[in-house]
Amino acid sequence: xxxxxxxxxxxxxxxxxxxxxxxxxxxxxxxxxxxxxxxxxxxxxxxxxxxxxxxxxxxxxxxxxxxxxxxxxxxxxxxxxxxxxxxxxxxxxxxxxxxxxxxxxxxxxxxxxxxxxxxxxxxxxxxxxxxxxxxxxxxxxxxxxxxxxxxxxxxxxxxxxxxxxxxxxxxxxxxxxxxxxxxxxxxxxxxxxxxxxxxxxxxxxxxxxxxxxxxxxxxxxxxxxxxxxxxxxxxxxxxxxxxxxxxxxxxxxxxxxxxxxxxxxxxxxxxxxxxxxxxxxxxxxxxxxxxxxxxxxxxxxxxxxxxxx
Amino acid sequence: xxxxxxxxxxxxxxxxxxxxxxxxxxxxxxxxxxxxxxxxxxxxxxxxxxxxxxxxxxxxxxxxxxxxxxxxxxxxxxxxxxxxxxxxxxxxxxxxxxxxxxxxxxxxxxxxxxxxxxxxxxxxxxxxxxxxxxxxxxxxxxxxx
Numbered sequence: 289x290x291x292x293x294x295x296x297x298x299x300x301x302x303x304x305x306x307x308x309x310x311x312x313x314x315x316x317x318x319x320x321x322x323x324x325x326x327x328x329x330x331x332x333x334x335x336x337x338x339x340x341x342x343x344x345x346x347x348x349x350x351x352x353x354x355x356x357x358x359x360x361x362x363x364x365x366x367x368x369x370x371x372x373x374x375x376x377x378x379x380x381x382x383x384x385x386x387x388x389x390x391x392x393x394x395x396x397x398x399x400x401x402x403x404x405x406x407x408x409x410x411x412x413x414x415x416x417x418x419x420x421x422x423x424x425x426x427x428x429x430x431x432x433x434x435x436x437x438x439x440x441x442x443x444x445x446x447x448x449x450x451x452x453x454x455x456x457x458x459x460x461x462x463x464x465x466x467x468x469x470x471x472x473x474x475x476x477x478x479x480x481x482x483x484x485x486x487x488x489x490x491x492x493x494x495x496x497x498x499x500x501x502x503x504x505x506x507x508x509x510x511x512x513x514x515x516x517x518x519x520x521x522x523x524x525x526x527x528x529x530x531x532x533x534x535x536x537x538x539x540x541x542x543x544x545x546x547x548x549x550x551x552x553x554x555x556x557x558x559x560x561x562x563x564x565x566x567x568x569x570x571x572x573x574x575x576x577x578x579x580x581x582x583x584x585x586x587x588x589x590x591x592x593x594x595x596x597x
Numbered sequence: 598x599x600x601x602x603x604x605x606x607x608x609x610x611x612x613x614x615x616x617x618x619x620x621x622x623x624x625x626x627x628x629x630x631x632x633x634x635x636x637x638x639x640x641x642x643x644x645x646x647x648x649x650x651x652x653x654x655x656x657x658x659x660x661x662x663x664x665x666x667x668x669x670x671x672x673x674x675x676x677x678x679x680x681x682x683x684x685x686x687x688x689x690x691x692x693x694x695x696x697x698x699x700x701x702x703x704x705x706x707x708x709x710x711x712x713x714x715x716x717x718x719x720x721x722x723x724x725x726x727x728x729x730x731x732x733x734x735x736x737x738x739x740x741x742x
């Protein structure tokens with residue numbers, strides 16, 4: 289019995305110890321688990337913090353971008369208005385210079401020696417040239433204003449351009465020929481397309497070789513995602529080292545006496561093509577002819593696709 | 598309507614003395630004998646037309662030539678006020694400007710009593726301008742505006 293008591297007391301002590309150990313183990317597990325959960329929580333909080341920082345960064349970037357876009361639009365509008373007002377107001381003094389020089393010359397017609405008459409001609413020529421420059425600058429600045437993109441029949445645009453050039457073509461000589469291949473339908477601004485064809489064909493007529501009848505050919509070919517147009521002539525050609533410069537406003541290869549004009553045409557063409565997401569370039573050989581090529585994205589795809597005769 | 602013996606009265610609303618003198622120079626040859634009055638801004642033009650202040654004795658003009666770019670009240674405002682006044686709206690009016698006609702102006706040009714002419718860039722073009730004004734004026738008289 290004693291032994292039994294002793295034994296059971298020992299057993300009880302053993303039991304308590306193992307209980308305590310188990311409890312301690314559980315407690316240790318619990319502490320570990322708590323620590324794990326805490327670190328997980330901290331990690332989650334960190335991620336949330338990071339996320340919040342990232343979100344705020346994105347928001348800030350978005351606001352900055354929005355402000356920049358608004359600023360750009362505002363400065364564009366301001367620039368356009370400035371351009372218009374400046375061009376318009378700059379015409380006035382020039383009109384005065386030209387008109388009063390002429391009036392002075394008219395009043396003193398008999399008293400002017402030949403040299404003075406030449407000076408008068410220079411003043412008038414200077415003033416009228418400046419007027420042309422301002423007008424062309426205004427024309428250039430206006431490209432893209434009020435544009436309407438829609439399904440456009442390129443052959444109608446070309447027809448309209450050629451109709452506008454009827455007199456120029458006629459005056460270039462009876463044997464001049466302007467022909468064209470099939471033209472596509474695509475998304476474009478009709479009046480810009482007319483102006484583009486008109487400028488290019490008008491250049492081809494203007495820079496013709498006097499020794500041969502002008503032959504001008506307009507073609508369009510379908511590439512993978514765009515249409516490539518070409519206006520080819522058999523004219524005087526261009527030294528290719530100057531080819532890129534010609535697309536800048538008022539850059540010319542000839543004097544105004546040789547070929548009149550301000551040199552805005554190809555700059556306008558480049559701006560029009562850029563509005564249509566395309567490229568424009570020149571291929572030429574002096575004395576043989578020039579081909580001007582430009583591309584326009586084919587955003588109508590297969591919906592209307594295909595060349596229409 | 599118009600007494601054939603008296604010269605027609607023309608009100609020129611123009612701030613640029615250079616333009617006024619060019620008009621004077623060229624109106625010497627204008628067919629109906631004429632007398633020019635000049636208002637140098639929009640406010641003065643409307644005072645003249647309403648015979649206010651120093652213009653109390655002024656006769657209504659038979660023709661108005663209106664520049665658009667004017668100090669104080671500009672040409673657009675003057676045009677709008679003229680067209681809203683029953684006694685003034687029938688006076689033939691030439692808009693005389695160096696810029697292209699815009700939409701604001703085009704709606705007025707639909708009226709037979711209004712025409713739009715560009716300021717000549719060259720002296721020789723004044724003859725054509727005067728012809729156009731003469732034709733416009735005679736036409737307005739026929740229409741009884």
